[in-house]
Amino acid sequence: xxxxxxxxxxxxxxxxxxxxxxxxxxxxxxxxxxxxxxxxxxxxxxxxxxxxxxxxxxxxxxxxxxxxxxxxxxxxxxxxxxxxxxxxxxxxxxxxxxxxxxxxxxxxxxxxxxxxxxxxxxxxxxxxxxxxxxxxxxxxxxxxxxxxxxxxxxxxxxxxxxxxxxxxxxxxxxxxxxxxxxxxxxxxxxxxxxxxxxxxxxxxxxxxxxxx
Amino acid sequence: xxxxxxxxxxxxxxxxxxxxxxxxxxxxxxxxxxxxxxxxxxxxxxxxxxxxxxxxxxxxxxxxxxxxxxxxxxxxxxxxxxxxxxxxxxxxxxxxxxxxxxxxxxxxxxxxxxxxxxxxxxxxxxxxxxxxxxxxxxxxxxxxxxxxxxxxxxxxxxxxxxxxxxxxxxxxxxxxxxxxxxxxxxxxxxxxxxxxxxxxxxxxxxxxxxxx
DNA sequence: TGAGCTGTTCTTGTATACATCATCTGTCCC
DNA sequence: GGGACAGATGATGTATACAAGAACAGCTCA
Numbered sequence: 001x002x003x004x005x006x007x008x009x010x011x012x013x014x015x016x017x018x019x020x021x022x023x024x025x026x027x028x029x030x031x032x033x034x035x036x037x038x039x040x041x042x043x044x045x046x047x048x049x050x051x052x053x054x055x056x057x058x059x060x061x062x063x064x065x066x067x068x069x070x071x072x073x074x075x076x077x078x079x080x081x082x083x084x085x086x087x088x089x090x091x092x093x094x095x096x097x098x099x100x101x102x103x104x105x106x107x108x109x110x111x112x113x114x115x116x117x118x119x120x121x122x123x124x125x126x127x128x129x130x131x132x133x134x135x136x137x138x139x140x141x142x143x144x145x146x147x148x149x150x151x152x153x154x155x156x157x158x159x160x161x162x163x164x165x166x167x168x169x170x171x172x173x174x175x176x177x178x179x180x181x182x183x184x185x186x187x188x189x190x191x192x193x194x195x196x197x198x199x200x201x202x203x204x205x206x207x208x209x210x211x212x
Numbered sequence: 213x214x215x216x217x218x219x220x221x222x223x224x225x226x227x228x229x230x231x232x233x234x235x236x237x238x239x240x241x242x243x244x245x246x247x248x249x250x251x252x253x254x255x256x257x258x259x260x261x262x263x264x265x266x267x268x269x270x271x272x273x274x275x276x277x278x279x280x281x282x283x284x285x286x287x288x289x290x291x292x293x294x295x296x297x298x299x300x301x302x303x304x305x306x307x308x309x310x311x312x313x314x315x316x317x318x319x320x321x322x323x324x325x326x327x328x329x330x331x332x333x334x335x336x337x338x339x340x341x342x343x344x345x346x347x348x349x350x351x352x353x354x355x356x357x358x359x360x361x362x363x364x365x366x367x368x369x370x371x372x373x374x375x376x377x378x379x380x381x382x383x384x385x386x387x388x389x390x391x392x393x394x395x396x397x398x399x400x401x402x403x404x405x406x407x408x409x410x411x412x413x414x415x416x417x418x419x420x421x422x423x424x
Numbered sequence: 425t426g427a428g429c430t431g432t433t434c435t436t437g438t439a440t441a442c443a444t445c446a447t448c449t450g451t452c453c454c
Numbered sequence: 455g456g457g458a459c460a461g462a463t464g465a466t467g468t469a470t471a472c473a474a475g476a477a478c479a480g481c482t483c484a
Contacts (some may be wrong), residue, residue: 003272003437028465039439043467045260052264054350060215061445061466076349087295137288138266143355213445215467240435251469256436273436273475 004038009046010038016055016066017149018117019156027056027064053146070151070212071203077150078199083126084144085195086188087134093184096134104130105176108169120161121152127172131191158205168198216250220258223248228267228278229350230329231368239268239276265358281365282424283415289362290411297340297358297407298400300347305396308346316342317388319379332373333364338386370417380410 012032015021032043047064050056057065067073104126111123125148132144155161160168171194178187224244227233244255259276262268269277279285316338323335337360344356367373372380383406390399 003435030465041440042467045257048257048260049264052261058466061464062447065466073350076351079349080351083299084295093425137291138285139288139292139355139359143351147351217467221427242435252436253468253470270436273434274477 001191004042005045008032008036008038008042009049012046012050013055017152019153021066023068023153023157025066027066028044033088068158068212069172071206074154074202074206077147077154078195080147081191082195084140085131088140089131089186089188089191092134092136093187094182096130098180100130101176105173108173108176111165111169117161120165121155124155124165124168127176154202158202160202160205164201172208216254217257217420219247220244220254221261222252224258224262225267225361229364231365235278235280235365235369237278241279280424281369283418286366286414286418289359290365290407292359294404294407295345296352298404300352301343301400301403302396304346304348305391305399306394308342308391310392312342313388313392317385320385320388323377323381329373332377333367336367336377336380339388366414370414372414372417375417376413
């Protein structure tokens, strides 16, 4: 049986990650109780968990704010990815399942612009997902999973899903092909420059729309 | 005003980190209520936070277990440190405050075997603490702080504080001296081998006492 | 004697009542 | 008319009552 706490956590997190609850929004427990259909206790436990993951900020006696995505925060996310993802590929690339890579490659080739946001998100994540799932270190797994949730928010507010899908797909495809021929160093290098480009483009998108 | 939730969290975490609540121990909320002097609510919130940090495991309708320190877990901790600490030194070594390094150096030179556990722990952490505090990335800061808490548990159960202080101090001293002359690459290299040695010794200690 | 059932007990899960504090608003006094 | 104080309001913080489930002990029956 799934606990109400877990249910509340999942729902709220989903809403934050998809920016239905936008960065800077104020939530309150009463409204969430209504929306999720539980008492305050599970809501509070969920919020407490989300606070620790830096998705919300609970301000005593005032309310709950969805964390803002500042340029600093986004820079930190990219810094983490640049530092860890290529290393993970170098170190554990060999344990990425071939069938996973093949599947990912197929999906990337089948991209069409009519896909909805959810499908685009999934496609954009599928390679990175494969990579971190291959990492046996429990800490890296947990941390990178969290970083990807933040990354999804970044994609949404920067409008990447509308503009950069083709370029991203192409980079992902090239990386996947390297991995398929077991060239992990090459894949790591490609991944690094892909991330740098992605960071660049994201920041230029954000500056255009005037992020904090 | 400090909240009871925070107070409960701090006390329980301190007890876990110092192994007063040993790995594998079962806690329960009633006992913690007594010990901390609050109702269940703050206790539960604290435990929920600690669960997310992997310090305890809450088993529905059964109880709360202090996380075990398996060899796998300890290996993961060292893997994280080996991957991140030298990189942090290379990248942000220049922002470590000189006076902090001088102070740390002085304290390392003043080590005497009569120090109690708390003082030893602090001494053993002071250089690493300086390093991660110099890192401006909020994620690395948070993660490494957490890793150090785990590390403290590892030190306690492996008996390092009794056996390896002199060797550790010497390594730390050499690293600090590199940092003081701004040789960040050299410091990173020393740090890496220090960590490898430390890992080696920890595992041999653990195998002797028969860790899970 | 042993296996299985049953009731008690002890655990966490959830709901809710009350406490506390910050903020806003309206009124009163100057 | 404007500023200060008081009370209302609404948020989270905390305590507690009740629900639900798991484990265990003890009893019964074969």
